[in-house]
Amino acid sequence: MIKNDLLAQLQHKFPKHIFEQQYLSVVHKGRFANAIVYRYKDDKFDLIVKDFSQSPWFIRKSFARISVNQEYKGLSRLADLNAVANNFSRLSPIAVAYDYIEGTPLRSLIHEDKTLPVNFFSELERQVAKMHRKGIVHLDLRNMGNILCGTDGKPYFIDFQSTISFARFPRWLQRFMRGTDMSGVYKAWNKLSVEPLPQAKQDYLVRFNHVRKRWIFKGYPIQRTYAWGAGIFAQFLNSDIVRSITERL
Incomplete structure (x- = not known):
């Protein structure tokens, strides 16, 4: 269910592309107040997605929103640095995606x-x-x-x-x-x-x-x-x- 919601958010953000669950994998399972980190990789996109959907509700309503906002603002401010992923999107108040760096x-x-x-x-x-x-x-x-x-x-x-x-x-x-x-x-x-x-x-x-x-x-x-x-x-x-x-x- 969580993965389906995440795919729907990606689909909404990039409506011209079809996102499929087979290309979504877990990189790191967060604990309590940490996001689950996913990687979505198909023939067009290679993304890291951080999502707090599985965190307790009080984390989703507080810390998760602050954390995602901090990450998004940090990426926005540093987007022109060569050392930073310069393609990124806020998928929801508690999820952010950006280019995977190999x-x-x-x-x-x-x-x-x-x-x-x-x-x-x-x-x-x-x-x-x-x-x-x-x-x-x-x-x-x-x-x-x-x-x-x-x-x-x-x-x-x-x-x-x-x-x-x-x-x-x-x-x-x-x-x-x-x-x-x-x-x-x-x-x-x-x-x-x-x-x-x-x-x-x-x-x-x-x-x-x-x-x-x-x-x-x-x-x-x-x-x-x-x-x-x-x-x-x-x-x-x-x-x-x-x-x-x-x-x-």
Whole structure:
């Protein structure tokens, strides 16, 4: 029934194409407040679809709508980046679809003891810097599963549920947010590059990791209060934000 509804939504969005269930498969089964991730692949379309239809009703009426809205807005804001899928659609208030990117998550390459050329990471760094110039942070690039090495050898990033505009935050927190993204680039560079991470970038990564482990517990009381408040708000929006800041190295 859920799959039929999803196919009907795709059909409504692309009325000139016939969508068939045999081409729809589950990539990842979400738990509780997470979407089920599908892949639809036929001779014309190759799509990732995130759908919250099987979540409890109170998730569908609250968190799911926020999550889909965040993902759609993130894709919209970053559509002209080479590292982002630039064809996407909101199928319903609780479902979003975008082009499937063929590639391997960096997390898998790390587990396989693979390496990548240094120009891959230089390009990833450029793409993240371009994202920041648009006033947007991803906030979950330290999760190596959200960065892909495409079949074309180029970097891509996925999963935009935690993507937000940072302009409304204080400057010190903006720097930390941007640092969360860039440290994810340098973390991957350090683990996967055929060449060592340049010393200046290594120093940046070490400094950021040092601050990141202690930022909530140091500084002026007003900063600590704001940090905790931002953390609680982020957890409500998407637990991925909190994980990206607090995950262990």
